[in-house]
Amino acid sequence: MKKQLFIFLFIGICIAAKAQTVTYTETVAPIIYNKCSSCHHAGGIAPMAFTNYSEAKKYAGMITMAALDPKNKFMPPWMPDTAYSHFADERTLTLTETEAIKKWIADGMPQGNPAAEPELPLYPKGSQLGKPDLTVSMAESFTHTGNNKDEYRVFVLPTHLTEGHNVKAIEIVPGNPKIAHHIILGLDTTRMADQLDAKDEAYGYEQYSGFGFYPTYDNWSGWVPGNKARFFPQGISNYMLPNSKVLLQMHYGPSPIDAKDSTTVNIFYNDKSADRFIKGWVISPNDIKDGPFYIPANTKRTFHAQFKVTSDYSLISVTPHAHWLGKQWEVYAVHPNGDTTHLIRVNDWDFNWQNFFSFKKFIKLEKGTIIYCNATYDNTEKNYRNPNRPLKNVAWGESAKDEMFLFYFSYVPYKTGDENVEIGGSVNYLNPVYDAAAKKIRIDYSTTDNSGVNLKLCDDKGKTVALALNNERVESGRHQSEIDTKTLKSGIYWCKYSTGSYTDSKKIVIE
Ligand code: HEC
Structure with missing residues (x-):
């Protein structure tokens, strides 16, 4: 027993x-x-x-x-x-x-x-969002020298547009993802960039940070690996100025061999349904309460800035910007009723991974809200990223050895209900359910992309037995699909789902 x-x-x-x-x-x-x-x-x-x-x-x-x-x-x-x-x-x-x-x-x-095993997400060459209304390209390809060093360059891309357009998406397609480390876009009507370009013999001009002057929009869009382009929510637009040029600030990462790049920017128009325009603002050293912005050698300094919101905003994204001495950011909003909303904290700032950070939903900032923006800089030997050896006193400047304190944010004027708008789809999921009576698999799925979608059923050997979506473009959001199982033998099957950035596979037993 x-x-x-x-x-x-x-x-x-x-x-x-x-x-x-x-x-x-x-x-x-x-x-x-x-x-x-x-x-x-x-x-x-x-x-x-x-x-x-x-x-x-x-x-x-x-x-x-x-x-x-x-x-x-x-x-x-x-x-x-x-x-x-x-x-x-x-x-x-x-x-x-x-x-x-x-x-x-x-x-x-x-x-x-x-x-x-799920299939890999689809990594389409070209646009993830469909057919752009305008593609702006580098006039020639640029060769990034294979000397294992970073390189920072601005290219001036003409648009040949004489009229303005409302824009519902801006998509940056790096020509060579192996070397594209990060990209910042500006939009300009001043023609200053052409002058800087003319002074530099090679295509484009060298510029570590920013564009070397203040273009009309200096933070129009951006890209780092893993970023995904999105349509703005219904009715919300960016603006393409007439007679403007797109400024492409490329950071090429170190490469052991010469590598060519030809990056393009896809623009999607929204000329019919725009009722609100994306606005941008930047918190800068002018807003610092304990300045001046100056970091003596062998010191660590935290600067505290404040910005008062002047009308009701719906906040979309934030973009902190510092160079190599930047260490921490903490930014939060205190609403007129005393409540606090955390916006972003960075504990180990890395210039290489600076990015736009978009919220999942709009954040309402009422008129009178105060944004507190604190950034810490480490100008000691302990900061292994410190580019100045021996150490030197550091002030504002555009070179890698100078520093910056900039906190960009984008917003639209607030409209009732914005708090509930999911800015970029919600979540990714796949949920197939077998309905034995109807002899069907009903599939709930959700995507945060606007890319092509594959949705299919495979048998237990991995062979495709039914195809619901074959790289068909699906808007971000929640969807349903069905697969008829009348002709299928009973047994184990796998429902497989892949989009431009997501993949999943779920087991289904057909009786
Ligand atoms: C957004 C792009 C990106 C994503 C997503 C990413 N990596 Fe990386 N990974 C890199 C890059 C770039 C490098 C090269 C080192 C560097 O530049 O930091 C790297 C290097 C590595 C290395 C080599 C480290 C070394 O010491 O050489 C490993 C291991 C690694 N990643 C694991 C992962 C794992 C596991 C995940 C997912 C959980 C992941 N990575 C997600 C970009 C990424």
Whole structure:
């Protein structure tokens, strides 16, 4: 009797342990494909690809070091502190995801059923958003020298537009993602950039930060790897000035070999339904209460700025900007009723990953709200990014060895109900349900892209047996689709879903 009990217990434990084994195809692949592969794929910016089982297995040690170990993890790159505030397209591993990958490695990295593996997200060349109304391109390709050094250059792109247009999306398509580290767009009607361009012999002109002057819009749009272009919410527009030129500020990362780039900008018009225009503002050293903005050698300094909101705003995005001495940012809004909204905190500022950070929903800032913007700079030896050796006193300037304090934000005038508007889709999910009576699989899915979507059913060998969407363009948001299962044998199937930045695979049992 006792022996039998023991055997049952033993079998029970074995089944439980087996059930809990984490496999690559079912658990780890979706995490890696959704959180890492946008940069870690062939032709992406990262040095190695994580796009299949053997690659993930081969690099498991490095993945642990770079993304799982709480002491030194720096992947995926994401500067804002997620304990402070949240943004759209947040690129962080959740605790559950981290634990799942750790357990998979501890379990000996089993592959699991290959048929269960989700497909890679689609990485289309060209536009993710469809057919642009205007494509503005570099006039010639630029060769970034293979000397393992960063290079910062501004290119002046003519639009040949004599009239203005409302714009519903601005999409930057880097010509060479291997070297494109970050990109900032300006829009200009002053022609100052042409003069700077003329002075520099090669195509474009060298400029570390900004454009070397103040263009009409100096923070029109931007890109870092992993960024995704979006349509603005219904009725909201940016503006393309007549007779303007697009200024493309490229940061090329170090490369061991000469590499060519020809980046393009796609513009989508919104000439019919615009009723509100995106506005921008920048909190600058003029707003600092404990200036002047000056960081003597061997000091750490925090500057505190304030900005008072003058009418009701719906905040869309924020963009802090500093160079290599910048260390921390903390920005929050205190509303007239005394409530505080956290906007962004950065604990380890990295010039390389500066970006637009868009909120998931509009944030209402009533007239009279005060934005408190604090930034800390470290001009000591301890700051390993400090570009000045020996140390020197640092003041405002556009070179890598000078500093900046700029906090851009974009907003539209507030309209009732804005708090509930999801600015860029909501979440990605796939939820297929088999309806035995109707002999159908009903599929709820949601996308935060506006890209092509694949949605299909595969059998337990991985062969496609039904295709619901074959790279069809779907607007961001929640959708439904159906797959007829009348002709399918009973058994195990896999519903597979992939978009421009997301992938998933769910098991379905057909009786
Ligand atoms: C937004 C782009 C991006 C994403 C997303 C991303 N990486 Fe990276 N990764 C890079 C770049 C770029 C490098 C090269 C080193 C650098 O420049 O920081 C890199 C380097 C690495 C390295 C090598 C580190 C070393 O010491 O050489 C590992 C390992 C890594 N990433 C793991 C991951 C994992 C795991 C994920 C997902 C959880 C991920 N990365 C997501 C861009 C990215």
